[in-house]
Amino acid sequence: METLLEFTEEVIDAKRSGKPIVALESTIISHGMPYPQNVETARAVEQIIRDNGAVPATIGIIQGKIKIGLTPEELEFFAQSKDVAKVSRRDFAYILEKKKHGATTVAATMICAEMAGIQFFVTGGIGGVHREAEITMDVSADLTELAQTSVAVICAGAKSILDIAKTLEYLETHGVPVIGYQTDEFPAFYSRSSGHGVDFRLDTPEQVASLIQTKWQLGLHGGVIIANPVPVEDEIEESQIGEAIANALGQAKSMNIKGKDVTPFLLNKVKELTGGASLTTNIALVKHNAEVGARIAAAFKR
Numbered sequence: 001m002e003t004l005l006e007f008t009e010e011v012i013d014a015k016r017s018g019k020p021i022v023a024l025e026s027t028i029i030s031h032g033m034p035y036p037q038n039v040e041t042a043r044a045v046e047q048i049i050r051d052n053g054a055v056p057a058t059i060g061i062i063q064g065k066i067k068i069g070l071t072p073e074e075l076e077f078f079a080q081s082k083d084v085a086k087v088s089r090r091d092f093a094y095i096l097e098k099k100k101h102g103a104t105t106v107a108a109t110m111i112c113a114e115m116a117g118i119q120f121f122v123t124g125g126i127g128g129v130h131r132e133a134e135i136t137m138d139v140s141a142d143l144t145e146l147a148q149t150s151v152a153v154i155c156a157g158a159k160s161i162l163d164i165a166k167t168l169e170y171l172e173t174h175g176v177p178v179i180g181y182q183t184d185e186f187p188a189f190y191s192r193s194s195g196h197g198v199d200f201r202l203d204t205p206e207q208v209a210s211l212i213q214t215k216w217q218l219g220l221h222g223g224v225i226i227a228n229p230v231p232v233e234d235e236i237e238e239s240q241i242g243e244a245i246a247n248a249l250g251q252a253k254s255m256n257i258k259g260k261d262v263t264p265f266l267l268n269k270v271k272e273l274t275g276g277a278s279l280t281t282n283i284a285l286v287k288h289n290a291e292v293g294a295r296i297a298a299a300f301k302r
Contacts, residue, residue, distance in 0.1 A: 004096065005116060008069030014055035015117070020297035022049050023113040023121040023151070026060035028286070029075070030084045030103035031264045032124070033279065039079035041283050043072075045290045049122070052294035059112045061087060064099030068116045078103060086260050088141045105260075106153065107145035110223065119212075119300065120152050122293035124286045125189040126225065127263065128158040128167030131249065138262070139170065146223040147174035152212050154226045154293035156285040157187035157194060160238070161245050161266045164194050171225070172199075177215065178225045179208060181292060187229035190236040190281050198227055205292070209300035228292045234284035236277060244273035 007015075014021050024045060029038045046056035058070045060078055067074060078084060087095050087102035089111060095102040104112060106123050113121050127140025140162075146153065158167045168186060171178055178186065180198030188194035202208050212224050229235075248269035257265050270278045 004066050006065050006067050008071060010055055011057045011069040018301065020054040020120070020301040021057050021118045022054045022293050022297050023109055023118045024056055024058040025106060025109040025123050026058060026078050026103040027086055027105045028124055029078045031086050032267060033282065035079050037279065037283065039075055041286060042075050042079070045286055048287055048290040049294040052291050053298035054294035057116070057118060059104050059109050061095055061102035061104065063101065064096045066112050068112065088260070089145065090141070106142040110145045110149045110151045110153070113151050114149050119150070120154070120293055120297040122154045122289045124155065124282055124289070125157055125159040126153060126155050128162040128164070129170055130262065131163045133163060133166060143167070143170050143174070146171065146176045146225065148222055150216055150221050150223065152224040152226060154228055154289045154296065156189050156230050156289060157227045158189065159263065160188040160190055160241060161249065161263070164188060164196055168196055174222070176223055176225060178227060179211065181208065181226050181228040183227070183229050186227055188238060189285070190230065190241045190278060191238045192229040192232065192235050193238060205295040205299040208296050212300060226292070226296065228289050230281060230285040231288055234281050236274070236281050241274070241278070244270045247273055
């Protein structure tokens with residue numbers, strides 16, 4: 001692993017001194033937001049994690065090396081380069097062997113975090129079961145990763161472009177606990193409400209950390225979802241966002257967009273249809289997740 005992983009000095013110092021570390025993905029930078037909001041958000045999220053007692057480790061692949069933590073110059077590279085592949089579990093061997101650049105998805109970031117001994121990961125929203133998956137069989141690798149990789153994921157639920165009911169059923173089947181952080185309802189990314197409940201509600205970082213510790217001490221491998229709703233002042237009501245999502249889904253279907261290209265297309269199209277409001281909400285929820293995730297990681301370390 002020493003030939004594959006490269007750590008920033010900040011992350012090395014954190015590991016030596018026993019500070020809590022929080023992983024961050026790079027796909028949200030390369031494929032999830034436009035420039036310059038992507039790099040501005042990445043920098044802000046890293047600082048929020050520092051301000052709340054933990055050390056950020058944004059993860060990405062540069063010239064076949066897995067970077068655990070990115071320098072400011074590397075963040076800028078991911079924000080602007082057009083030569084960065086979207087990497088999930090299936091893509092690792094090819095990207096590393098060919099010494100290419102790759103932005104890690106939720107699944108890939110979980111894999112890298114576990115390799116690096118990092119137990120907490122903050123993202124925007126997880127992937128899941130896509131609408132009409134009974135026809136397309138389009139199910140995100142994020143879900144299979146959550147079933148087998150022992151990393152806790154702090155997110156604003158699942159992206160509302162997905163079939164949330166089926167996503168939750170998949171997680172239940174594979175034994176992945178879904179914790180509602182200060183909520184009884186599973187959030188739908190842009191909206192605080194999805195109409196679906198969570199498995200357990202917990203209201204403090206210490207309660208969440210204790211549950212996670214107990215799960216892993218029992219030898220129950222696999223991830224945990226901490227579903228943290230977008231702040232009230234930043235949410236888009238489901239009735240408002242639903243029309244834009246339906247429109248975007250219809251366009252994706254008519255253009256025959258499939259696989260890993262679906263989510264970036266839909267997020268960009270929803271941004272256009274909402275006049276940029278969805279991007280504003282996306283940035284707000286990622287920052288909020290960073291704050292909560294850092295506090296949970298710090299509580300777990302204590």
